Amino acid sequence: MTTQPVPVDLGQFQDLRAAAAGCTACGLAATRTQVVFGEGDPSARLLVVGEAPGAEEDRTGRPFVGRSGQLLERLLAEEAGLSRADCFIANVVKCRPPENRNPSAGEVAACRPWLDQQVALMAPEVVLTLGNFSSRLLLGTKDGITTLRGRSYPVGLGGRTVTVVPTLHPAAVLRGGKVPMGQVRDDLRRVARLLAEAAA
Numbered sequence: 187m188t189t190q191p192v193p194v195d196l197g198q199f200q201d202l203r204a205a206a207a208g209c210t211a212c213g214l215a216a217t218r219t220q221v222v223f224g225e226g227d228p229s230a231r232l233l234v235v236g237e238a239p240g241a242e243e244d245r246t247g248r249p250f251v252g253r254s255g256q257l258l259e260r261l262l263a264e265e266a267g268l269s270r271a272d273c274f275i276a277n278v279v280k281c282r283p284p285e286n287r288n289p290s291a292g293e294v295a296a297c298r299p300w301l302d303q304q305v306a307l308m309a310p311e312v313v314l315t316l317g318n319f320s321s322r323l324l325l326g327t328k329d330g331i332t333t334l335r336g337r338s339y340p341v342g343l344g345g346r347t348v349t350v351v352p353t354l355h356p357a358a359v360l361r362g363g364k365v366p367m368g369q370v371r372d373d374l375r376r377v378a379r380l381l382a383e384a385a386a
């Protein structure tokens with residue numbers, strides 16, 4: 187993990203956001219209301235990566251504003267002392283799949299360059315991946331999230347080594363109750379520890 191903060195070129199980040207807003211790289215462009223590029227502090231040390239926007243996100247243009255997002259926000263605050271404004275929150279796929287179906291492999295591949303460029307410009311120290319899609323993509327594995335979670339991984343992303351912490355998607359916590367809730371809490375405490383160690 188790096189301890190050297192990299193100044194983010196906000197102009198370049200805004201250019202990237204503007205370019206993404208007109209993306210037609212996959213069929214989701216035809217059904218989305220708008221591209222949900224991501225939200226938060228582009229200079230944040232923590233990047234949170236979910237799966238894809240849902241109905242609320244598609245309507246508002248903001249990631250994680252529905253029930254999953256409210257839970258994510260609460261757990262980040264309780265276990266890591268972080269607010270939305272302290273991180274940057276994005277998704278693997280930036281447009282809503284119709285009926286909230288899973289994104290296809292082709293949609294994930296078409297969208298990947300946006301995430302790669304976000305990571306390269308932001309140079310986060312820790313990336314928290316929520317659920318199977320983002321964890322598998324950024325860890326380059328087919329293993330499932332229950333196997334992957336519970337530890338951190340050094341990964342080369344955006345030309346640097348970042349620490350990836352995979353955890354369950356908050357939607358799984360909403361469905362699953364106490365056990366997944368405890369696991370996500372553990373993983374968020376790991377994020378807090380890693381950020382504290384890097385700053386020491």
Ligand code: URA
Nearest residue numbers: 236237238239249250
């Ligand atoms: N679920 C996600 O993975 N991303 C969002 O933005 C909202 C719900």
